[in-house]
Amino acid sequence: MIIVEAVSVLQQRGALETWGASHELLTSDTLDHYRTFGMLEKLLLTPTKLAEEWTFQLEPAVQKMVIEKYYEFDDIVIREIIGKKLSGRTRKDLDDVAEKTGVLLRSCRRQFDNVKRIFKQVDEMPGSVVANIQSSFLLPNELAKKYASIVFIINNRFETSKRKLNYLTFEDFSVCASLMMNSWTTSTITSSFNVGADGRDDSDVDREFLMDLRDFKLLLDREKEHRNMTLSHLRGKIPDRMCTEVENNFKVYSRAIINIGCALNNTRDLRDFFVDTVEKIVDPCRQSRWKGAELEVFLQVYADAGSGLDIMNR
Structure with missing residues (x-):
């Protein structure tokens, strides 16, 4: 059935006219190609063997193309x-x-x-x-x-x-x-x-890395400072409307980010990372009509402001 389909496609592409071949010759040639590929495919399952195989003496560039x-x-x-x-x-x-x-x-x-x-x-x-x-x-x-x-x-x-x-x-x-x-x-x-x-x-x-993320809960104790520092560095970098959005909803955004990060050491929460991120961060941002570039600026400033608080040495 596959051979019949392949021959039909080749006919539609004008193979018979291009090569002046008969339908029988085209079918026979196509069948030969499929047989050859059937043998070649066994080597493609372990591509490193293809270069060592003498049955198919393919040029390196052809080997590379076939594997890719x-x-x-x-x-x-x-x-x-x-x-x-x-x-x-x-x-x-x-x-x-x-x-x-x-x-x-x-x-x-x-x-x-x-x-x-x-x-x-x-x-x-x-x-x-x-x-x-x-x-x-x-x-x-x-x-x-x-x-x-x-x-x-x-x-x-x-x-x-x-x-x-x-x-x-x-x-x-x-x-x-x-x-x-x-x-x-x-x-x-x-x-x-x-x-x-x-x-x-x-x-x-890295599980140790995920365990270390729990320390970011300390940012919640200095949320007001974190908010003020973030806003001071955001102004002029994103539209005023979005600065107002951050000012009004900083707690929502910040706690979503921190809570997701702090829970990643739990296997179930790690598996649900994409679900939680979309539900608690991405969807609210889409509803507030954040643009990608603006959100990227906010997240970078948010992270820099958190680092600037030096919570671990408090």
């Missing part, structure tokens, strides 16, 4: 996968994903299998997830970074499937995961194998 194409994915498909277990049942239900996204079922299965394969390979490996993916699967840096964010989200079991998160894209989660991997993970490891540029093992959130 095989491991490419559709963001809309991965968005549906990251909130689910990488189980056989999930794979059986991929027809729902295919229907929802408009991506062919066999492509959804390939993407699911690739995610599961990479996750199983690098999940227990120490060091940089990106480096481990690149060394094991020979993927280009940007694609390896995307897979690393997937591994991080799945490994830490972040909740991404709740209805209130439906509007968030895979890129939204990927960017957040990358930032967490850079700032929330262990910076000291015992092995030098595939460590990141800063010596970081970024596969798991």
Whole structure:
């Protein structure tokens, strides 16, 4: 059936006229290509073996292209996968994903299998997830970074499937995961194998870091000072209307941020990080019509003001 579909597509693209071939020859040639790919695909499951295989004497540039194409994915498909277990049942239900996204079922299965394969390979490996993916699967840096964010989200079991998160894209989660991997993970490891540029093992959130976040509750004792310092540095940087918004609702914003941060040492609260952030911070900001650039300024000033209070030496 797949061969028939492929031949039909090639005919629609004018392959018969371009090459002056008969329908039978086109079908035979297409079948040969599928047979070749069937043998090649076994090596693509472990890309490092492709360079060692003499049956397919591919140029390095061609090898790189084939591997990258095989491991490419559709963001809309991965968005549906990251909130689910990488189980056989999930794979059986991929027809729902295919229907929802408009991506062919066999492509959804390939993407699911690739995610599961990479996750199983690098999940227990120490060091940089990106480096481990690149060394094991020979993927280009940007694609390896995307897979690393997937591994991080799945490994830490972040909740991404709740209805209130439906509007968030895979890129939204990927960017957040990358930032967490850079700032929330262990910076000291015992092995030098595939460590990141800063010596970081970024596969798991640093539990000591999460425990330290509880100290930010001390900011609640100096909330008035924190508010006044934030406002004094905000004026002139964002519109007056938003300064008034901060002045009137500083307690709401500040306590939401602090309470989320202080609870992250609890496994359940860490998993619900995206849910809580959207519900307690993002949604109120959207209702107050914050613009992205304005909110970024506020959060930076808020953080700087909190640091300026030097609460740990009080």
